[in-house]
Amino acid sequence: MSRTATLLSLALSLGAATVLAAAPAAAAPAGPTGSTEADSTTSATSESTARPDGGRTVTLYSGPVRVQRGAEWLPVDLTLQAGPDGVVRPVAAPHDLTLTPTGPSVRYAEGGSAAVVWPAPLPAPRLDGSTATYPQVRPGYDLEVEATRAGFVASVRKDGAPTGPAPELKLTGNAEAVPDATGSLTEAESAVSRVVAAAPVTAAAPVPFDTTAQTTVKNTDTSGDPDLRLGSYDGKEAARSYLTFDLTQAGASGGRPASVRTATLDLHQTWSASCRPRAWEVWTLPAGTTVGPKLRWANQPQGERLRATSTDTRGNAAACAPGWSSVDVTELVKEWTAAGATSGTVMLKAADETDPLSWKRFASAETATVPHLTVTLG
Numbered sequence: 611m612s613r614t615a616t617l618l619s620l621a622l623s624l625g626a627a628t629v630l631a632a633a634p635a636a637a638a639p640a641g642p643t644g645s646t647e648a649d650s651t652t653s654a655t656s657e658s659t660a661r662p663d664g665g666r667t668v669t670l671y672s673g674p675v676r677v678q679r680g681a682e683w684l685p686v687d688l689t690l691q692a693g694p695d696g697v698v699r700p701v702a703a704p705h706d707l708t709l710t711p712t713g714p715s716v717r718y719a720e721g722g723s724a725a726v727v728w729p730a731p732l733p734a735p736r737l738d739g740s741t742a743t744y745p746q747v748r749p750g751y752d753l754e755v756e757a758t759r760a761g762f763v764a765s766v767r768k769d770g771a772p773t774g775p776a777p778e779l780k781l782t783g784n785a786e787a788v789p790d791a792t793g794s795l796t797e798a799e800s801a802v803s804r805v806v807a808a809a810p811v812t813a814a815a816p817v818p819f820d821t822t823a824q825t826t827v828k829n830t831d832t833s834g835d836p837d838l839r840l841g842s843y844d845g846k847e848a849a850r851s852y853l854t855f856d857l858t859q860a861g862a863s864g865g866r867p868a869s870v871r872t873a874t875l876d877l878h879q880t881w882s883a884s885c886r887p888r889a890w891e892v893w894t895l896p897a898g899t900t901v902g903p904k905l906r907w908a909n910q911p912q913g914e915r916l917r918a919t920s921t922d923t924r925g926n927a928a929a930c931a932p933g934w935s936s937v938d939v940t941e942l943v944k945e946w947t948a949a950g951a952t953s954g955t956v957m958l959k960a961a962d963e964t965d966p967l968s969w970k971r972f973a974s975a976e977t978a979t980v981p982h983l984t985v986t987l988g
Contacts, residue, residue, distance in 0.1 A: 808834020
């Protein structure tokens, strides 16, 4: 979840509640490809593309999708690779993550560090995209390390028949252990021990930003987690997620107000409790409300206006494999830009938070599939 410069966050809510029809799920882009020359239409968290009809398509991400190297913007690529020195690193990441036989460690770009120090030399990892798996670090247990945009997530998972107690992960440096807040849907879904190392968010209302408020996570900032969660996994505990976008690229251009033609909220859905459709909603917050790293279930802002409802359900079986969900938010983005808003925040929640089949997980800004607004301007 994003660690970028702070702008004023504004979430507008105008008029009575209106439910917008969900757009058909599309194969939305996971992020930019190739390097681009740094210019006024390129940033770490947005991109603007000219169209043949003279308009623009602007993509606004909830976290960084590029890192700047000199005059070039390089796409963030969390794919883990072993270098000539044997150290495993992501191809291009905002922070300096290294995986060695002593464990994963990260040095944050703005200072500070965090690490998991393993008591014995780790075996060679199996690399699969942004994930490194160290097999049988103890009999019956694997260590899994996932590279994220803000650092890493380390988990101990069962693999086989354990012959002793599970290892307990501990972090050193600027990070803290985070309870496994994903919901114990199956044994494979739940880690025995799990910690998140993420660059500290110092701004009270960072832009862009995404995070989850959950009843079972009382005192921890979850904005470094790869998941955005909503609904309930047991009919009692519940979660909601919040996303803030930087709207400056969708605002006035050449001294004239931007004309928004269409806008969609694009989210990569990674897990659902079943393939049976369950409604989830997009809400705006009271005007002037901001969210940040101190957001918890107990102090979360309440939604003021329902903006869209979707029953798109993905991430359980072949019949509803993980994939992109797109929701039409054209009228909302039109209101934001007409009011001159520099940022906008939405809340995601289940329509029925007592339904155990309402539990869904979406990829956060920490992953390769970053949430974004796709806005076409006339």
